[in-house]
Amino acid sequence: DVKVTQSSRYLVKRTGEKVFLECVQDMDHENMFWYRQDPGLGLRLIYFSYDVKMKEKGDIPEGYSVSREKKERFSLILESASTNQTSMYLCASRPGGNSPLHFGNGTRLTVT
């Protein structure tokens, strides 16, 4: 089974802090994704990456950046956390083509 691991289940950070969310997948998938999930809004794509060192903006990239230095790891960075970034963050990966996404268990981030 594909395993997508997010390093933290819960995080509490202060406004203005730099925040790193880490995600690792063990199936050599080319594509990795970061979503945020908010009630009533479903999943919104922040960034995705289709290869090492490659990244593409999703629907809501503002306030975020990403890093993919190794194929198995995709990091989401909040340069200066704000309260409106309080949310559930979901990482996912998949190989190419029409294969479905495999999700991690999510990181619930609270910014106070």
Place this chain on the structure above:
Amino acid sequence: GEDVEQSLFLSVREGDSSVINCTYTDSSSTYLYWYKQEPGAGLQLLTYIFSNMDMKQDQRLTVLLNKKDKHLSLRIADTQTGDSAIYFCAEIPLNNNDMRFGAGTRLTVKP
């Protein structure tokens, strides 16, 4: 822009059938998916249907696809309390690396 649309809430009694509906956006989507999210967890792939099929059955789950209307439904027979979760439909349009999700339907099963 166009969105994948789902109703937000569904409540049923234990033992009844649940039907969750979805309207997707792109007729080029080759596969259509249903995911389940239990409280505090990520999304788990539940089932999927290939676009040249009308129906797929997998134990208590039946997926129906109407390509003409771009309508997808998930029927859960004999719904149990453990089926309480949020259900997302999703598509991957052709030539697109991204998967598009609906907002999710929260299914509540009452004893």
